Amino acid sequence: MTHHYIPLFLIVFPLFFNFFDTCIAEHGQKTAGNWLEIASPYDPKVINVGQFAVDEHNRNTNSTMKFDRVIKGYTQIVGGINWRLTIDVEDHTSIKTCV
Template sequence: MRTDPCLFLLCLVFLPAFCFADGRRELETRSWQPIKNIKDPHVIEIAKFAITEYNKKSGQGFEFDSVVKGEKQTVSGTNYRLVVAVVTFDEKATIQYQTVVWEKLSGEKKFVSFKPIN
């Protein structure tokens, strides 16, 4: 069986383009994307979960105020990176924190981080 050299050359030219396009799609799903509706009940639920988990670990008594902004990243589930405003019990001040929560495909949530914004 004889292979046409033109077919071979076409494969050499177009195959990398298809592979790159596929890799780019994968990269886009792994990059952080803005959350369009930060008032979505699920986003609020994620923020409240993060505050509750942080309070348990730190002994703080923060209360949820609002989600200021947020991004999400699709991985094996979804990472949520949110800026949340919290109210302190002692000072009654509102402070902003950046938190990351990983929500697994099963719906289980895992607290990742909670850091004050300078």
């Protein structure tokens, strides 16, 4: 009867690597629960989130604001992603900055 053993480091190393990779950001910040600055306000995903926020605001308040651009933002990973964006919106004829 032959036993096949897998060296322990082959099991532990990939698990440790995956955990470390998902919990540490680029500059050594822990990502889970911390607010991290977005890489670019021009990222299509960030723009979609900003547009979604304006659309939801308009739907809930019967407003007619128009999304203009994302200025800056942060994300937080907590069982999903929370977004905190600073955006410009057009309200009638003026541009307003909203958080």
